[in-house]
Every structure is written in structure tokens, then in C-alpha cells.
Amino acid sequence: MISLSSYAFVSMMLFSIGVIGVIARKNIFVIYMSIELMLNGITLFLVTFARYHFNLDAQVMTVLIIAIAAAEAAIFLSVIILLFRSKKSLDTDVFTTLTQGEKS
Amino acid sequence: MMTDIVFVALSIFAIAGAIVMILSKSPIYSALGLLITMLSIGGLFALLSASFLFMVQIIVYAGAIMTLILFILMFLNIKEEDLPKEPKKYSLVALGILLVLPLNILVLKAVSNLPEKDLNIVDGNFGDIKPVGMALYNNWLVSFELISILLLVALVGSIVLAKKRKPKENKGEQ
Numbered sequence A: 001m002i003s004l005s006s007y008a009f010v011s012m013m014l015f016s017i018g019v020i021g022v023i024a025r026k027n028i029f030v031i032y033m034s035i036e037l038m039l040n041g042i043t044l045f046l047v048t049f050a051r052y053h054f055n056l057d058a059q060v061m062t063v064l065i066i067a068i069a070a071a072e073a074a075i076f077l078s079v080i081i082l083l084f085r086s087k088k089s090l091d092t093d094v095f096t097t098l099t100q101g102e103k104s
Numbered sequence B: 001m002m003t004d005i006v007f008v009a010l011s012i013f014a015i016a017g018a019i020v021m022i023l024s025k026s027p028i029y030s031a032l033g034l035l036i037t038m039l040s041i042g043g044l045f046a047l048l049s050a051s052f053l054f055m056v057q058i059i060v061y062a063g064a065i066m067t068l069i070l071f072i073l074m075f076l077n078i079k080e081e082d083l084p085k086e087p088k089k090y091s092l093v094a095l096g097i098l099l100v101l102p103l104n105i106l107v108l109k110a111v112s113n114l115p116e117k118d119l120n121i122v123d124g125n126f127g128d129i130k131p132v133g134m135a136l137y138n139n140w141l142v143s144f145e146l147i148s149i150l151l152l153v154a155l156v157g158s159i160v161l162a163k164k165r166k167p168k169e170n171k172g173e174q
Helices: A004-024 A028-053 A057-087 B002-023 B027-047 B051-076 B089-112 B129-139 B141-162 B168-173
Strands: none
Touching: A004 A028, A004 B002, A004 B027, A004 B089, A028 A057, A028 B002, A028 B027, A028 B051, A057 B051, A057 B129, A057 B141, B002 B027, B002 B089, B027 B051, B051 B129, B129 B141
8 A cells, every 4th residue: 555655755755856956967957857846746745635635725736836837937948048049058157147246 | 556566666767767867967868857757747646546637747747848848958959068067966966965855854754643544546536627627716716817827927928038139229219
């Protein structure tokens, strides 16, 4: 029998891998995909608790989260296109024009 | 018994796809790993008897968003020298594991204190499209309208961002 903890383990693993991807990588595409992965881990958690409590509100929240992820995908990818056009690189260390202090 | 095997296989696929995604150098391999993860999470939704969300996950995530990501990757025509050099990748991964470990332990300990319940696939229409739609339009109507406005703003915003810029000398006249 599959317990609640195993679903929680899988969703927390996915969320943590997303956090690690945001921390460790410099490729802006991989950072975007890690954010998507974090959203997916959270939706898995929500759906697990919807089944656990036999309540549909968490599934509705998941539908709303998926809609937010679609909007985020459109904006993020167009911003990536603009950044790549202007700097010809995917490195996040290049996009430092909004920071104060010395130029890298 | 059958659902146990399916659950273990789907979770292994999901976690392996995620690990491939954050460790591979080329963004195409990352996108394919993410695709495997999305499909496995869709299968887990089906095991949790959320059939409508299973379809939405397959159509929106594995269909629309992954197609968009792969299309942009092909469109940008990324060469090997455009990719950032990441010499400290694995040590940063170790640092990230150290950072997220306490949160994981906290959440798993909290969840393991909850009373056990049977999470098998239920009969009836739980998670079907009609009950989810009734809940969405009855209890979550304001959120639904706000999400529609958000999608409209995202649509207009991405068009404004991606359209051609005017040349510099016209800037002072406006």
C-alpha cells in the first residue's frame, strides 16, 4: 500500500532538486526549468492532500497553478529571447546591468 | 500491488528525469529530462485519481510548455560557446543539498505524524471534470477571473516584449 509519506517524499525530492538547480546552475534555461520543476513538486503535494482529505479544493488550486505556470512560461521565454539577442549568451553572470557597483 | 509497482516506477522516472535536468550541460537534454519528469507526474496524478488534472498535465505541461521550450531552444540556435562555463557546478550542488536537507526533514517528519489513510484509486467521479468544474465555478470564481486577467496580461506582455524595437532616433519625438 502506498502511504502518504511516499508521495510527500517524491514531491519534496522534486521541489528540492528544483531549488538545487536554481542555486547551482548558471544557464538561464536550466534555471527556468528548475522553477517549473518546483511548481510541479508543489502541485503533486497539493493533489496528494486532495486525495488524502477527499476534498477537491486542492485540485482546483492545482489548475490555477498550472495556468500561472503557462503565463510564466510565455513571459520568461520572451525575456530569454531578448536577453540572448542583446548579449549572445545564456550565462546569468553576463546579465548584471541592473546591479550596482563594478561591472563584471 | 499493481499500483505499487506503477508508483515506484513513476517516482523513479520523475526523480531521474529531474536529476538529468539539473546536471546535463546541454539545454536540450535538460528539456528532455524535464519532459520525462512532467509525464511521470501526470501518471502520479492519475494514481491519485485526479483524472482531469492528469489530462491537463499532459496537455498543458508536456504538450504546450515543453513544445514552447524546445521551440525556443531550436529558434535561438545555441552553440557550444554560448553556454556558460560552470566549473563549480558539483560543489554548488553539494551546497544546495545541505541547504534543502533541513526543510526536507522537517516536512517529512510533519507528514509522517499524520494518521495513515488508504490512498488507492477511488471509484466514482472524484477528480473528474464535472466535480472539479463545479468547485472551480462555485467556490473559486474570483480566482478564476483573476487568472484569466493574468493570462491576458501575459499574452499582451510577451507580444510587447518580442516585437521589433523602434530605431533610436524616433525616441525623442514621443
